[in-house]
Amino acid sequence: MAGELRAADPPFPSTQPAAGGTLLGPSCAERSDGQCQCRYHGLSVTKWLEPALAALTTLIGIALTTAGALIHAGPAVAPGALLILVGGGWLGNALARRT
């Protein structure tokens, strides 16, 4: 339905298992005992992959701005700041969906 918040392509990937998927188990809400097999909780690697990538992006941004400020390499600051902004936001979003 147009205008429905749950329409296709939500801004955030769903934490709910896809209907009929064999890999995916019952919803996270029903399996709060750590046994959930959804795409977020089922595999320990993917469980932390997204937050880790977001944190890495942020750290790269901080490194770039630090380098830009310390060695007076001006062009490094702007992309560094952008990565910090994107990485920080991404990390916040990923953590919100995980907790």
Next chain:
Amino acid sequence: MPTRPIAWNVGEVAIIVMYALVAVQALVLAYGFSKRYLAWQHGRPYGPIDQIGKRLKEALQVAFIHKRLLRPGYVYAGLMHLFIFYGFIVLFIGTIIVLLEADIARPYFGISFYQGAFYVAYKLIINFFGLLFVIGLLMALWRRYGQHLPKFRRNLSDDAIVLGILLFLGLTGFLLQALRLAATRDEAAPIHWVSYPIALALAGINTDALQAAHAVTWWSHMLANTALLVYIPVSKLAHIFTGPANVFMRATDARAALPLIANIEEQEHFGVAKLDDFNWKQLLNFDACMRCGRCLDFCPTFNTGKPLKPRQLIVEVGAYMNRQEGLRAGPAGLRLTEGGVKGSELVHADEPSLAQVPNPAELIGDIVSEDELWDCTTCRACMEQCPVRIEHVPLIVEMRRNLVLEQSKFPQELTMLFNNLERNGNPYSFPASTRAEWAAAAGVQELSEVDDPGSLEVVYWVGCMSSFDARNQKVALALTQVLKAANVKFAILGKEETCSGDPARRAGNEYLYQILAQGNIERLNQYQPKRVVASCPHCFNTLKNEYPQLGGNYSVVHHSELIKELIDGGRLKVPPGTLDGHGLAYHDPCYLGRYNEVYDAPRSVLDQVDGGHVEMPRCRDKGFCCGAGGARAFMEEKRGTRISHNRLNEALETNAPGVAVACPFCVTMFEDGIRALNAEERFAIKDIAEVVAEALSRAQPGSSAPAAPG
């Protein structure tokens, strides 16, 4: 050429920390708003979101020109918010400009625009908006803590934090500027026209001390900025984003209609018992509140000391919703009662905090009390005033629906109402067969007796009040006298008419409403009326705005509109006159005014017939309810003081000889109230139709105003 060194007196470490803190700011902002978004996702579907252009226009108007904030009666508050808003926006843009110069223009293109004429204009503008920002904040502090408005009592912590941080940012911004000007002996100092006088005052201090003070102020300013951004998603500041979003998403269709429960026979669950039962737009409502308290200003329950406070309801459910999603601090902060006042009393220290609410808590009972839900008169004063278009009334009715249709929990008085509506088709215990007895005595035809219903100009929808209540039968007779005087061909449905269903629907009994409405629609469709005139605004609203949901599409007017039309068209000759030389005060019925924006027709009739009218302080969209709406007319008013007395006292203070109304429920409430106030001898309660009928009688000596049979 005037300019300034960027990051003067700020070392590399400070720059690195400043950028690193952006990560914290972005993380917390994204975390908080993602949590809110996830909470809204639990709601049922809502939509479609059509008319994108119209929605976008209003959202932008609300955000950028404060269309609903800055309006009559709210000039101080509107300007206050406008100053803060534009001050913040321009200062934010100013910061972005500096970053563009330092991190993009110079390093990538080797150019500098932050000098010369641009710099002068920039500084003049930034100082102006910075000053506006500070003035706006001081106005806000005065409004919150200086004016002692009842609606802001004990509403301290969140506002104090928000205003405190913003004011600190504004003042340290000017101080930073002044310290640099004083330390560097900047020749362009006068263009910093707000900071310049401060810089002159600091001129005698040695440079080292100025630089040290500048460094401390810079760090304080930066940390305060971080604190502000981090605080946004867990405080009322979230309305910066959720407010315009709520305006954009608002219901644009049939503004006065409640949502229909389609295929009601097939439903197994009714209304709202838990958060997930709301649709996602309704959940967004709870996060959009900026806690300005305008919903309380004309709220009949708040102003008569009843448990229901629309702001409190929104804030408390919002806090509950966010806690369910794991966001500990909702718009209410950590305490449930932070939303404002509790009852008409000050909030006590032992009020329950969120941590003390049972977990899992029940929405109805633990978060919103049943008393709160049943106190609402559905007058829409809250919705009309809300700057971000929170739709309180449908939320309350949805919860009533669950109580009535699923839990069978409702005030005892409503049992009689529902039984009477089911058995008799009216809220009283009168047999349906007696509905048209008043009309027979007055020689008014019923539609079933008319040979050619197509020849009728209008069908008069009498309504239960005017059909059965002796006082309001006089109104019906007065209207028939007026219609006859204007040679209007009309008839009534008579025994075929039943209650429009309004009280059942507002009381949450959607099932009963649909039965009554469908019966009326079937009968009306048989006759295909050209036009329907209703003297009851509740019937008028239901027929006009809600029957189309069930296939009943009619041209419906209120009797005040029809009378105005007859006078303006020359069909009704009423001699201009006065009532003892004084006009009557006019009371806006909620379902005529706020629900259908019929404000001018009754006033026009009074002005032409009665030589003018007197306005009460609370009028038009700021009118005060009589206390009868939302099926309250059929319930005891056990809590707080009487709503009708509150309104009548206002009418009495006008020194008018009486009050004119255009609703039978208002007539009844005021007739009862005026007797209780022992003022019936000196204060008349009249419907618009009665005023006109009396004028007609004065013009025709020998005739008299109609009297109810029996």
